[in-house]
Amino acid sequence: MTVYFTSDTHFGDPRVLRIDRRPFPSIAEHDEALVALWNETVGPEDEVWHLGDFALGPPPEAVAALLGRLNGRKHLISGNNDGPGTLAAPGWESVQAYAELRIDGRHLILCHYAFRTWNQIGRGSVNLHGRSHGRLTPATRQYDVGVDVQELMPATLDQIIARKRVRKPFAEKRKPDGV
Secondary structure (H helix, E strand, C coil): CCEEEEECCCECCCHHHHHCCCCCCCHHHHHHHHHHHHHHHCCCCCEEEECCCCECCCCHHHHHHHHHHCCCEEEEECCCCCCHHHHCCCCEEEEECEEEEEECCEEEEEECCCCCCCCCHHHCCEEEECCCCCCCCCCCCEEECECCCCCCCCECHHHHHHCCCCCCCHHHCCCCCCC
16 A cells, blocks of 8 residues: 545636646546546555645535545545535545644654644654645745646655655646546
C-alpha cells in the first residue's frame, strides 16, 4: 500500500479553468482527465489523503459516483469549497478538518490551509496543505499538495518533498493518454 496526497481537484467547478488556467476546454474534460490521472497513479489498495476542495457544483449523488470511480481508500481533510454533499458522500474512509500522521518516520500535519507554525515544527514535522494553488511561497518543511503543483495527480510524500518548488506551466505537464 502506498500513501498519496492531493488537494484542490475542484471537480465540477468551471472556475478552475479560468482562474488556475487548467489546460482543458471544458470542465467535463477536466474532470475526466483528473480521474484518469488519479487512477493511473493510485491502485485500489492505496490510500489517498485529499486536503480539501474536492468538488464544487455537482449534486451529492454525482459526488458519490465520482468517489466510486476513483481508486484507493480516500480520506478528506475538508476545504472551504467542500459543501455538505461532499462531506457526507459515501466513499470517504474519514472526513475531518485536520489530521496528524506519521509516515516513514516523518510527523505530518495535514490541513487545507497552510500554517505559519504547526505542531512539532521545532522537531522537524512537515505541513502539507492545499488552498493556495501553487501561489504561496512555502515555509521550510511546508508543501502545497494541490493538483496545480503536482502535475494534476496525487503524489507520494517522497515525490512532494523531492519536487522543485517552482510551478511548471501546464503546457509542460502531461495529460493522460487519449485525453
